Amino acid sequence: DGGITQSPKYLFRKEGQNVTLSCEQNLNHDAMYWYRQDPGQGLRLIYYSQIVNDFQKGDIAEGYSVSREKKESFPLTVTSAQKNPTAFYLCASRVGVLEVNEQFFGPGTRLTVL
Amino acid sequence: QQPVQSPQAVILREGEDAVINCSSSKALYSVHWYRQKHGEAPVFLMILLKGGEQKGHEKISASFNEKKQQSSLYLTASQLSYSGTYFCGTESSYNQGGKLIFGQGTELSVKP
Numbered sequence: 001d002g003g004i005t006q007s008p009k010y011l012f013r014k015e016g017q018n019v020t021l022s023c024e025q026n027l028n029h030d031a032m033y034w035y036r037q038d039p040g041q042g043l044r045l046i047y048y049s050q051i052v053n054d055f056q057k058g059d060i061a062e063g064y065s066v067s068r069e070k071k072e073s074f075p076l077t078v079t080s081a082q083k084n085p086t087a088f089y090l091c092a093s094r095v096g097v098l099e100v101n102e103q104f105f106g107p108g109t110r111l112t113v114l
Numbered sequence: 115q116q117p118v119q120s121p122q123a124v125i126l127r128e129g130e131d132a133v134i135n136c137s138s139s140k141a142l143y144s145v146h147w148y149r150q151k152h153g154e155a156p157v158f159l160m161i162l163l164k165g166g167e168q169k170g171h172e173k174i175s176a177s178f179n180e181k182k183q184q185s186s187l188y189l190t191a192s193q194l195s196y197s198g199t200y201f202c203g204t205e206s207s208y209n210q211g212g213k214l215i216f217g218q219g220t221e222l223s224v225k226p
Contacts, residue, residue: 031212042116042201042216043156050211058213090155097212100144100163100205105155 002027004106006091011111013085021076021109023091031094032074033103036060036087043090049074050097078111085113115139117204119217126224131190134220136202138183145178145185146203146214149196156201159187189222197224 004025013019025032031050035043045058049068063082068074074093078085088110092103117138124132136145144163147170148156160170162178162185170176175188189196199221203214 033213035216040219042218043203043214045213045215048211048213056211059215088153094212097209100161100169100208101212102146102158102161102169103203103212103214104158105148107155108153110153 004091004093004104006089006106006109008109009107011109013111013113015113016080018080019078019085019111021078021089021091021111023074023076023106025072025074025091025093025104025106027093027095027104028071029093029104030071030096032068033092033094034058034064034066034074034076035090035092037090037108038087046076046089085111087111116215117202117217119200119202119220121220122218123221124223126192126196126222128192128194128224128226130192131188132192132222134187134189134200134202134222136185136187136204136217138204138206140183140204140206142178142180142183142185142204143207144205145176146205147174147176147185147187148201148203149198150201150219151198159200192222192224194224194226197222 034046049055091106147159150156
C-alpha cells in the first residue's frame with residue numbers, strides 16, 4: 001500500500017539535544033512538507049520541498065533543518081536552537097505543484113523535550 | 115496571513131446540520147478542507163479552486179466565494195463519525211510550491 005510513514009510515533013529528548021524525525025513516502029510524489037501542530041492550534045509550515053535537492057523555508061523554520069537527497073525521504077532535524085520544540089510534527093506530500101492537488105499526511109511524531 | 119475559521123467549536127446532535135466558514139484577507143487561488151481526529155493525521159475532504167472547479171468526496175459539500183475570499187463547508191445529516199477538528203488551508207496563487215496556510219481549526223462534536 002502506498003503512503004507516508006513517520007517514525008517514531010513518540011520521541012523523548014533532553015533539552016539541548018538535536019533530534020531527527022523521519023518521513024518516508026512511496027507515493028512517488030515530488031513535493032513534501034513539514035508542519036508543526038501545537039495543542040488547540042492549526043498546522044504551521046516549517047519547511048517544504050518541491051523537488052529533490054531543493055527546499056524552502058516555511059513560516060517557522062528557525063531552529064529546524066531539512067534535507068531532500070532522495071525523492072521518497074524528507075527528514076527533519078530539530079536543533080537545540082529551537083526554543084520550544086515540544087509539539088506534534090506532521091509530514092505531508094503532494095504529487096506535484098503544477099496542478100492543485102491534495103496533500104497526504106503521515107501519522108505524525110509527537111516530540112517531547114524534557 | 116492565517117485564514118480565520120468560524121465558529122471555533124460546535125456541538126451537534128446526530129442528524130443535525132452545520133456550516134463551517136473560512137475567511138481570508140488575501141485573494142485566494144484555492145481552499146483545501148481537512149478533518150483531523152485527535153492525535154491522528156488530517157484527512158483530505160475537498161479542494162475548491164478559483165473559477166469553480168472542485169475536487170473531493172462526493173458526500174462533502176462546500177462553496178467558495180471568490181469576491182469575499184470565503185469558503186464554507188456544509189455538513190448535513192451529521193453522523194458520529196463527523197466529529198473532529200476541521201481545518202481550511204489556503205493557497206494565494208498556483209506557483210507557491212503547493213504550500214498551504216491553515217486556519218486555527220473548528221472543533222465539531224456530534225452527540226448521539
